[in-house]
Amino acid sequence: MKETLRALFERQGPISRIGVIGMGYVGIPSAAVFANCPEFDFVWGFQRDSPTSGYKIDLLNAGKSPLVGKEPELDALIRNAVETEKFACTSDFSTISEVDAVTIAVQTPFRNPKDLLPDFGSLEGALKDVGANLREGMLVVLESTVTPGTTEGFARDILERESGLKAGEDFALAHAPERVMVGRLVRNLREHDRVVGGIDEPSTKRAVSLYAPILTSGRVIPMSATAAEVTKTAENTFRDLQIAAINQLALYCESMGINVYDVRAGIDSLKGEGVSRGLLFPGAGVGGHCLPKDTYHLERGVKVIGGRVDYPDNSESLFVLARQINDFMPKHMLSLTVEGLKRAGKAQKGAKIALLGWAFLKNTDDARNTPSEVYYSLCIDGGAEVVVHDPYVKRFGSLHPRAQLEDAIRNADAIAIFTDHDEYRSLDPALVREWCDTAHPVIIDGRNILDPEPFIERGCIFKGIGRGDINHHAIRESRA
Ligand code: SAJ
Numbered sequence: 001m002k003e004t005l006r007a008l009f010e011r012q013g014p015i016s017r018i019g020v021i022g023m024g025y026v027g028i029p030s031a032a033v034f035a036n037c038p039e040f041d042f043v044w045g046f047q048r049d050s051p052t053s054g055y056k057i058d059l060l061n062a063g064k065s066p067l068v069g070k071e072p073e074l075d076a077l078i079r080n081a082v083e084t085e086k087f088a089c090t091s092d093f094s095t096i097s098e099v100d101a102v103t104i105a106v107q108t109p110f111r112n113p114k115d116l117l118p119d120f121g122s123l124e125g126a127l128k129d130v131g132a133n134l135r136e137g138m139l140v141v142l143e144s145t146v147t148p149g150t151t152e153g154f155a156r157d158i159l160e161r162e163s164g165l166k167a168g169e170d171f172a173l174a175h176a177p178e179r180v181m182v183g184r185l186v187r188n189l190r191e192h193d194r195v196v197g198g199i200d201e202p203s204t205k206r207a208v209s210l211y212a213p214i215l216t217s218g219r220v221i222p223m224s225a226t227a228a229e230v231t232k233t234a235e236n237t238f239r240d241l242q243i244a245a246i247n248q249l250a251l252y253c254e255s256m257g258i259n260v261y262d263v264r265a266g267i268d269s270l271k272g273e274g275v276s277r278g279l280l281f282p283g284a285g286v287g288g289h290c291l292p293k294d295t296y297h298l299e300r301g302v303k304v305i306g307g308r309v310d311y312p313d314n315s316e317s318l319f320v321l322a323r324q325i326n327d328f329m330p331k332h333m334l335s336l337t338v339e340g341l342k343r344a345g346k347a348q349k350g351a352k353i354a355l356l357g358w359a360f361l362k363n364t365d366d367a368r369n370t371p372s373e374v375y376y377s378l379c380i381d382g383g384a385e386v387v388v389h390d391p392y393v394k395r396f397g398s399l400h401p402r403a404q405l406e407d408a409i410r411n412a413d414a415i416a417i418f419t420d421h422d423e424y425r426s427l428d429p430a431l432v433r434e435w436c437d438t439a440h441p442v443i444i445d446g447r448n449i450l451d452p453e454p455f456i457e458r459g460c461i462f463k464g465i466g467r468g469d470i471n472h473h474a475i476r477e478s479r480a
């Protein structure tokens with residue numbers, strides 16, 4: 001009789017060699033954390049030697065992190081892993097056959113949200129690479145966020161087809177969604193509870209044994225693979241929904257002439273009870289690899305594996321509506337810009353706009369799906385000239401953000417703040433007024449990081465998302 005998967009694992013012993021596919025924001029810290037864990041002997045990082053990402057291989061093998069921006073602990077963990085010969089990076093995917101467990105952390109974007117069409121190209125490539133090198137007794141874990149149903153369906157099919165083996169009989173398969181945020185990758189990996197869902201009980205157990213050793217304060221939460229997929233997509237959908245709620249409130253406050261932050265503080269005074277647990281911040285938009293698309297994975301999951309949904313007739317999904325509100329925010333930033341320019345006697349056409357912040361998250365270089373890009377295009381389409389500044393993002397396609405604030409702000413008619421990078425909090429009103437060299441520079445604070453008064457005092461026209469209290473302030477005499 002064929003040996004069961006459970007018996008196979010018992011004979012094989014604990015997981016000692018791990019492979020991590022995809023050397024990005026999730027794969028790099030995961031590999032570093034696994035490699036620094038005494039329970040594991042060796043970690044391979046797998047990275048294609050492509051023109052855009054191939055450089056990461058040599059960097060990692062030299063003990064250096066290819067990620068820019070503040071990422072506490074990561075550099076030291078990578079250096080130590082390489083020095084102790086517990087980690088190496090390779091483009092030779094056949095090495096996958098040497099490991100006991102392989103995790104996949106690649107991008108899973110959406111090609112077309114309207115038709116709920118995901119782009120699983122990278123995921124498919126990674127699954128094929130794993131499938132072609134799969135051995136009996138191996139554990140495969142999807143860490144990328146996926147449409148519910150993907151682990152049991154799409155992923156299982158590819159792995160079985162490529163390997164000729166059977167999931168649940170010859171190898172274990174699970175979903176353990178990453179829940180990290182750029183800027184605190186290592187801490188999140190160790191401290192966040194880890195949802196781990198196998199396609200069956202032995203798969204869940206084996207996957208739990210992979211993640212339990214790296215958790216310091218976090219604990220493992222076992223469930224089914226599909227439940228894990230729904231958990232991850234739902235948690236990001238809810239976050240998006242909460243941001244949309246406060247964004248809508250901000251738009252209402254602007255129209256009613258009040259300050260959304262006063263209202264927010266009022267609601268928040270419930271101190272963690274009731275509604276204030278879900279109180280987030282309004283802003284210039286929602287970017288990143290996750291929030292802009294995870295709602296669509298959830299919506300698609302219901303279509304792919306769900307039955308009839310009992311829902312009000314002819315009503316749009318609350319979650320999709322939330323996405324639309326958040327997608328609207330960079331457009332609202334443009335409306336505020338145009339109104340401000342008008343007050344200064346200027347038009348969008350021919351105006352010079354300094355766009356501060358290209359990264360979607362503060363103090364990082366992560367610019368995936370950045371709302372700044374939407375605003376940038378809208379400004380250009382309307383005939384404005386835009387100069388972008390970001391202290392961390394050096395290049396984005398053909399765009400090269402300036403590293404010096406003065407280079408972006410000099411002679412600007414308007415300054416739009418999109419990212420709450422620390423550097424922008426100390427923006428000096430006198431310097432801004434001097435650099436702009438115009439009587440009434442327009443400032444649009446998309447992240448509520450500036451105190452408007454010192455700017456207004458110097459003649460600036462100040463606008464902020466949700467700042468109904470100041471958006472129509474009287475314009476003061478210009479004072480340099
Ligand atoms: N944002 C707001 N207001 C807020 C919070 C965020 O406008 O109150 C905007 C940010 O400016 C940014 C976007 O939303 O443009 C996303 O920010 P984020 O703080 O959610 O950062 P992400 O996308 O890197 O992280 C999310 C996280 N999800 C949750 O906190 C529930 C993280 O835990 C996930 O691991 C991550 O998505 C992911 O990889 O899925």
